[in-house]
Amino acid sequence: MTNPKDLKYSEHDEWLRLDADGVHAWVGITAQAVEALSDLVFLDLPEVGKEIQQGEVFGEIESVKAVADLYAPMTGEVVKRNDALIDDLAILKKDPYGAGWMLQIRVEKRSEADKLMQADAYASHLKSRADHH
Secondary structure (H helix, E strand, O other), X not given: OOOOOOOEEOOOOEEEEEOOOOOEXXXXXXXXXXXXXXXXXXXXXXXXXXXXXXXXXXXXXXEOOOEEXXXXXXXXEEEEXXXXXXXXXXXXXXXXXXXXXXXXXXXXXXXXXXXXXXXXXXXXXXXXXXHOO
16 A cells, blocks of 8 residues: 555654644554554554654554554644544554544644655655565
8 A cells, every 4th residue: 555645654654644724633553554563452542632742652552463652743732532443443454544543633833744754755764674674
């Protein structure tokens, strides 16, 4: 699956979709992360109202074989949480970039988006990571 060009990506395999005015952003994990984890069993997300900080852990996702931390791609306040996802992790496999969103945040520092990768850079990042494994 190719990564949507309109999203930004973190080195930890999270994606970020900024809305047009840069006030809100949606956060999720990439198809590559979902595939690597395979059999998902548990998702822990922060409550609405919680502040998350760019680069810091905001939750975790668990598969049969591993637990992975989820890192915030940007700083902001959680304004929505995708509770449907917590109940049905299969949504992540079907639609990681749409229905599989995890959080919506109110962005605090729009400039933080500049630290994230475009789709092409993320693809290169994945390739170099694969070459090192």
